[in-house]
Amino acid sequence: MTAVPNNAASPSYRFNWLNSLWPWLCAASVALSLLMLGALLTLLLVRGLGHFWPATLEEVTLRSGDIFAGHAVREVALPLQEGDERLYFTGNRDLEGARWRWVKVEEIVERTQPVDLIRLERSPWDDFIGRLVAVEQAEQRWEGEAAWQRLTALLALPASQRQESQLLLTTANGQTLRQPLANVIHAQAPNAMSWWQKTLAWGDAVWRFLSEGPRAANTSGGVWPAIFGTVLMVILMSVIVTPFGVLAAIYLNEIAHQGRLTRFVRIGVRNLAGVPSIVYGVFGLGVFVYGIGGSLDEWFFSDTLPSPTFGTGGLLWASLTLALLTLPVVIVATEEGLARIPDAQREGAVALGATRLEMLTRIVLPMAAPAMLTGVILAVARAAGEVAPLMLVGVAKLAPQMPIDGEFPYLHLERKFMHLGYHLFDTAFHGEDVQAAIPLVYATALLLVLIVLVLNLTAIFLRHYLRRQRGNEC
Amino acid sequence: MIPPRLTTSRQPLRLLQDRVATGLITAGGVGVLMAILAIGVFLVWETLPLLAIGDTLALAKLSPMAWGTLKAALSALLFAIPVALGAAIYSALFMSARLRSRIKPTLEMMEAIPGVVVGFIAGLILAPWVERHLASTLVLIIWLPLSAALAGLLWQLTKTRLRRYFPLSWAGLWLVPWLAIMMALALWLTPWIEQQWLGGDLRLLLDQRFGIDYATRNALIVGIAMGFAVIPGIYSLAEDALADVPNTLIEGAQALGASRWQALWKVALRAAGPGVFSAVMIGAGRAVGETMIVLMASGNTALLSASPFEGMRTLSAAIAIELPEAAPGGLTYHLLILAALVLFIFTFLVNTLAEVVRQRLRRRYRQMGGPS
Numbered sequence: 001m002t003a004v005p006n007n008a009a010s011p012s013y014r015f016n017w018l019n020s021l022w023p024w025l026c027a028a029s030v031a032l033s034l035l036m037l038g039a040l041l042t043l044l045l046v047r048g049l050g051h052f053w054p055a056t057l058e059e060v061t062l063r064s065g066d067i068f069a070g071h072a073v074r075e076v077a078l079p080l081q082e083g084d085e086r087l088y089f090t091g092n093r094d095l096e097g098a099r100w101r102w103v104k105v106e107e108i109v110e111r112t113q114p115v116d117l118i119r120l121e122r123s124p125w126d127d128f129i130g131r132l133v134a135v136e137q138a139e140q141r142w143e144g145e146a147a148w149q150r151l152t153a154l155l156a157l158p159a160s161q162r163q164e165s166q167l168l169l170t171t172a173n174g175q176t177l178r179q180p181l182a183n184v185i186h187a188q189a190p191n192a193m194s195w196w197q198k199t200l201a202w203g204d205a206v207w208r209f210l211s212e213g214p215r216a217a218n219t220s221g222g223v224w225p226a227i228f229g230t231v232l233m234v235i236l237m238s239v240i241v242t243p244f245g246v247l248a249a250i251y252l253n254e255i256a257h258q259g260r261l262t263r264f265v266r267i268g269v270r271n272l273a274g275v276p277s278i279v280y281g282v283f284g285l286g287v288f289v290y291g292i293g294g295s296l297d298e299w300f301f302s303d304t305l306p307s308p309t310f311g312t313g314g315l316l317w318a319s320l321t322l323a324l325l326t327l328p329v330v331i332v333a334t335e336e337g338l339a340r341i342p343d344a345q346r347e348g349a350v351a352l353g354a355t356r357l358e359m360l361t362r363i364v365l366p367m368a369a370p371a372m373l374t375g376v377i378l379a380v381a382r383a384a385g386e387v388a389p390l391m392l393v394g395v396a397k398l399a400p401q402m403p404i405d406g407e408f409p410y411l412h413l414e415r416k417f418m419h420l421g422y423h424l425f426d427t428a429f430h431g432e433d434v435q436a437a438i439p440l441v442y443a444t445a446l447l448l449v450l451i452v453l454v455l456n457l458t459a460i461f462l463r464h465y466l467r468r469q470r471g472n473e474c
Numbered sequence: 475m476i477p478p479r480l481t482t483s484r485q486p487l488r489l490l491q492d493r494v495a496t497g498l499i500t501a502g503g504v505g506v507l508m509a510i511l512a513i514g515v516f517l518v519w520e521t522l523p524l525l526a527i528g529d530t531l532a533l534a535k536l537s538p539m540a541w542g543t544l545k546a547a548l549s550a551l552l553f554a555i556p557v558a559l560g561a562a563i564y565s566a567l568f569m570s571a572r573l574r575s576r577i578k579p580t581l582e583m584m585e586a587i588p589g590v591v592v593g594f595i596a597g598l599i600l601a602p603w604v605e606r607h608l609a610s611t612l613v614l615i616i617w618l619p620l621s622a623a624l625a626g627l628l629w630q631l632t633k634t635r636l637r638r639y640f641p642l643s644w645a646g647l648w649l650v651p652w653l654a655i656m657m658a659l660a661l662w663l664t665p666w667i668e669q670q671w672l673g674g675d676l677r678l679l680l681d682q683r684f685g686i687d688y689a690t691r692n693a694l695i696v697g698i699a700m701g702f703a704v705i706p707g708i709y710s711l712a713e714d715a716l717a718d719v720p721n722t723l724i725e726g727a728q729a730l731g732a733s734r735w736q737a738l739w740k741v742a743l744r745a746a747g748p749g750v751f752s753a754v755m756i757g758a759g760r761a762v763g764e765t766m767i768v769l770m771a772s773g774n775t776a777l778l779s780a781s782p783f784e785g786m787r788t789l790s791a792a793i794a795i796e797l798p799e800a801a802p803g804g805l806t807y808h809l810l811i812l813a814a815l816v817l818f819i820f821t822f823l824v825n826t827l828a829e830v831v832r833q834r835l836r837r838r839y840r841q842m843g844g845p846s
Contacts, residue, residue, distance in 0.1 A: 019735045023568050023642060024626030025619055029560030030569075030577065030646035031653050032618065033709070036702055037584050038650070040595060076606070244506045251503020255496060265507060271825035272510055274756060275818055276763020278790045282797065282814040283513045286520055290802045313798075324513075327506065355492035385588030388765035391794050421590045421766075428594050429770060438598065445591045456586045460579055 041449070048446030051439035052205035054190035054198050057117040057129060059172050060088065060103065061110040068101060069117055069129045069172035075105065089436075091119070091127035095175055099126065100435055113191050118148070120169075121186040122179070126220055126436075130171040135181075137165040151187055209443055214398065214423075220436070223444055225402060229315075229395075229417035230451075232403055234380050236319035237326065242376050244323070245330025252331070253338040254360065266335075273328040281389030284321030289313055289393055309414050313394025315403050316413035321393045322386065326379035333378060337371020337466075338364065370466040374459045381455035385448065387421035395422040397430070420448045514822075517815040524808050536813060538776040542786030546768050547761040549697030549782065550704050554757060557701070558708035559750065561646075565709075566716035567724075567738055570643035577646060578713065585706035593770030596699030601691050601771065608688070609676040610664040614657060621656035625649060686783060691773035693782045699771050700761055708757035715749020715835065716742060720842045745842075748835045752828035759821040759828075765790040789813040 055071035062068075070090035078085050084105045093099050120128040135147045135154075142150040154162050165181040186208075188201060212222035252269075256262045293310035301309040310316070341364055349359040387395075396416035403415045424444045427437045524533075561581065565574050604611045625645075629637060640648055668676060680686040719742045727737035743750070765788075773785025774795065793810050800806040 019733065019739075020630060021623045021626040022735055022739075023564065024629070024645065024649075025622050026560040026564035027568065027642065027645035028619065028622030028625070028649050028653065029557040030564050030581075031622075031649035032557060033561055033581055033584065033705055034577070034646070034650050035653055035657075037580070040587070040592075040702075043595070043599070044591070244502065247499055247502035248506035251499050251506075255500055255503070267826060267829050269507070269510065270829060271822055272513075274759050274763075274825040275513075275821050276765065276790055278763065278765045278793050279513070279517070279814045279818045279821075282793060282811060283516055285797060286802075286811065287512070287516055324509065327510065331506075355488055357492040357495040358488070360495075381586060385586070385590070387588070387590045388769075388790070388794055392797055421588055424590050424594060425766065425770065428598055434598070441594060441598075445594055448588055449591055452586050452588055453583060456583060 044442060044446040044449060047439065047442040049206070049443070051443055052202050052209065054188055054193060054201050054205075055089075056113055057119060057191055058088075059112045059114055059117065060108055062103065063107045063109050067173045070101065073100075078104070089127075089129075091129040092125075092171055093127075094125040095171060095177065099433065115189070115192040117172075117191055118187060118189045120167075120179070120184050120188075121220070122183045123185060123215060124183060126215070128169060128177075128179070130169050130177075132167060133170055133176070134168040135165055136168065137163055148189065151181075154181060155184065155187055209440075210447075220440065223420065223423060223440075223447070226418040226420045226423040226444070227447075228402060228404075230384060230420045233315060233319050233322070233417060233419065234383050236315065237322045237383050238376055238380055240319060240323040241326050241330055241379055242372070245327050245375065245379075246334050246372055248327070249331045249334035249338060250360065253335050254356075254364070269328050269331050273332065276388075277325055277386050278388045278392075280321055280325040281392035283324070284317055284389060284393040285313075288317040288320055293317060313392070313416060314414040315394060315417050318390055318394040318417070321389050322383045325386065325389060326383050329379045329382060330372070330375040333375025334368060334372045337368040337374075340371070341367050370462055374462045374466070377455055377459040377462065381452050381459065384455065385421060385452045387419070387425060390419055390422055395419045397422075397426050420444060420451075424448065514818065517811060517818055520811040521808060521815050524812060527805065527808075533809075536789070536809060538778050539787050539789045539792045539813065540816070541778050542772070542776065543762055543788040543790070545693055545780070545786050546696050546700065546772060546788050547758060549693045550700035550761040550764075551754070551758060553697045553701030554704040554708055554761075555754060558705045558753075558757070559712055561705070561709050562712035562716055562750075562753075563738065563743070564646060566713050566719075567734075567742065568642055569646055570641075573644055573647060578710070581706050582710050583706075584702070585710070587703075589703060589764060589766035590770070592699050592703050593767040596695050596767065596771035597691055598770075600698065601695045604695060605677070605688070605690050607661070607664075608680075609668040610661050611694075612676070613660050613664045613667075617656065617660045618653060621653065622649065624656075625652055680783070686781060688783045689773050689775070689785045691771050692785050693772075696768060696772045696786070697782075700764055700767050703764060703767060704757045704761050707760055708753045711753035711756060711832075712746075712750045715746040715753065715832075718749075718836075718839055719745045720839060723842070745839075746835070748831045752831045752835075755824045755828040755831075759824040762824075763790055763817050763821050765794050769794055789817055 057069055057071055059067065059069045068088070068090055070088035073087040073089055075084050075086045077083075085102050086105050086108075088101045088103060089099060090096065090101050091099055116131050117129065118132050122128060132147050132151060133143065135142045135150045137150075151167065154165065159182075162181060167179040167181060167184065169177045169179055171177070190198070190201075193201065209222040210227065211224050213225050214223065215221035248269075252262060252266060256265075289312065293308070293312070293314075297309055297311040345363055345367070346359055349363045350356075354362065394416050396418060398418070403412050403417050404410060405412070424441055427444070428434065428441045431437045565577055569577065629640065629642075677688050680688060723741050723745060724737045727741040728734065732740065768788045769791045772787065772791065774787045774791055775785040776787040776792075777784055779786075793813055796806060797810045800810060
């Protein structure tokens with residue numbers, strides 16, 4: 001303890017010495033927060049993006065003589081026993097009845113990585129892992145390497161131009177299968193790929209995840225309808241919330257008498273940002289869906305009535321609910337911007353003969369525009385990540401129709417829609433094969449986090465830029 | 475010189491336009507505020523039928539959920555308050571200004587991470603992991619603060635020259651790898667200790683020796699996950715309050731012979747107390763109302779149990795699960811709206827209290843001559 005400096009001689013030495021540890025605990029809590037945030041983001045990045053990398057397929061021989069092919073997913077210690085067990089994704093649900101297989105590591109006799117193992121993505125039954133024997137097309141037949149080339153050539157064509165063909169497949173344990181080409185979506189021979197080819201395949205897989213619809217009860221395929229639904233809902237919401245939020249902020253800041261009542265209203269609005277989102281959901285369900293929607297049905301859609309048109313959750317009600325939810329965000333941000341504008345600007349405008357309207361539209365609003373934009377971006381970021389209220393007012397597990405299509409009136413406000421956040425929740429917790437869905441859930445979560453973080457970063461930079469600019473001005 | 479005038483014919487039009495626009499803005503503004511007010515009115519209106527029923531048994535149905543809400547919020551705050559306040563104290567008073575300008579937005583970004591994502595990680599990844607490594611988790615909870623103190627102790631003992639490379643003002647950053655290493659060390663050692671002293675599996679021991687059930691998704695998991703979600707909110711507000719304490723106060727205390735920590739503990743924290751309190755209040759409001767994390771990480775079992783290893787069902791989760799299926803106008807429907815009303819009133823009151831306290835604090839700082 002001789003190294004402790006200075007006050008070692010003072011009587012309160014012990015006290016000080018203990019006290020000097022407190023700042024370290026405080027520093028550690030910053031470090032812990034950073035660590036948790038970093039761990040979360042890294043986990044999402046690694047697992048979300050790693051899923052699309054073509055996994056090496058293994059052919060595994062067990063001590064019992066059983067042979068199967070698949071890719072190893074993870075390894076855990078056996079409960080109450082020595083040794084580990086390993087989980088393999090084996091696909092072939094139509095032949096085996098399951099897509100997963102737990103194997104004790106010690107029972108594995110041999111693991112090889114034959115180059116001719118392929119992986120097919122099919123529309124019913126999902127993945128197939130095994131070997132391609134032949135491609136048959138009318139009278140013709142290709143075998144071996146030629147068959148693989150024929151298959152890739154066929155799959156490169158658009159689905160409508162592919163000639164009807166049959167694939168002759170065998171699994172690792174010798175079962176054979178005839179697979180019509182029409183059900184095959186994608187084929188891959190990951191063991192034969194070079195590093196560069198794998199990178200290309202990875203990019204392709206990411207693109208297909210973003211641009212395709214879900215398959216196999218949301219356990220594979222992409223999230224395009226969910227992205228579309230989220231974006232459309234958010235756009236509708238900002239169209240509703242921006243004018244009303246700005247209007248309310250202008251009223252509060254520029255027109256209302258700045259008295260006690262206005263102060264209370266301001267505090268109230270600010271507090272609404274802290275009210276749980278589920279409460280807004282309840283309001284949306286009770287007032288918009290059952291109240292307004294129910295009446296609309298009675299007035300205009302009475303011929304279809306027991307089945308509701310607007311009297312059930314839908315795009316319009318979801319957007320309205322979220323608009324109400326994000327209203328405080330826009331009002332607070334806009335008011336902040338308005339309050340920053342020096343009164344001299346307003347007085348100058350009025351002194352030069354402008355009416356209040358002219359002062360507002362020519363001087364005040366242009367100056368407050370970045371603040372409004374910040375508010376709207378923050379509102380969009382909040383709305384994009386919000387799920388709880390949507391569960392009550394119109395999100396769907398799997399929407400059969402997109403809310404925009406070629407049918408009049410093109411934008412169908414009454415339809416249910418898919419949402420990234422709800423898609424994530426539903427596949428992770430209500431899916432039939434959660435194990436298979438988890439990689440996709442990671443990817444969806446990563447996408448959602450990226451969208452929200454990018455929106456927030458934009459808002460932060462905008463605000464920062466705005467503050468600096470304003471700071472120079474006055 | 476006479477300024478150029480607009481033609482007199484346009485003058486009345488302009489005034490009319492102005493009058494109309496002002497009227498419209500007023501109408502719009504008041505309308506929006508009324509719409510916001512309508513939330514409260516609607517909730518109260520829809521719970522009135524419950525009074526007519528006057529069935530106290532129905533209210534008893536809500537009590538496990540009220541308990542669950544409290545339990546979830548408390549376990550989240552138990553984790554969040556020390557970490558958030560510690561982080562706030564450190565970054566307001568010890569951290570170098572350059573680091574602070576980077577760290578603060580980063581931590582505030584944590585708040586933007588959607589609840590579904592946190593809930594997914596907690597419910598499907600963290601919960602099974604903790605179930606398998608219960609002993610390691612409990613050891614980590616004790617070990618992490620100890621290892622931070624250890625870092626401080628080592629720092630006190632090192633030579634001055636070495637200290638310059640690892641200053642306290644940057645400790646928030648370079649403690650990250652230190653904590654990671656310490657964490658890895660604990661994770662590596664605990665299974666061995668568990669094997670030696672606890673007979674292999676703490677969970678089995680708890681069950682057999684003490685009869686404690688362990689549910690995979692429990693209050694511990696909810697506490698960690700929701701704590702993670704609540705930390706940035708508390709941190710941000712508490713940090714603002716602490717950073718706004720007039721510097722003259724702290725400098726004065728130090729001039730009178732107080733150490734940096736004493737000046738902080740006895741002066742700055744006292745002065746910023748109301749601000750810190752309001753930060754905690756707002757965090758509590760968020761923890762009570764959070765839905766997705768609880769829905770995904772709590773198991774949703776309506777139990778009246780205080781055990782940290784058992785699940786719970788909160789008011790918000792009950793609304794999210796049951797309301798879509800409740801028939802409008804039925805008893806369940808009104809009960810769930812009552813639950814929403816309770817959440818609304820609670821968060822509104824808590825936030826108002828926090829806001830009023832904060833405004834008063836701001837006025838006090840202004841009187842002390844600090845930044846407004």
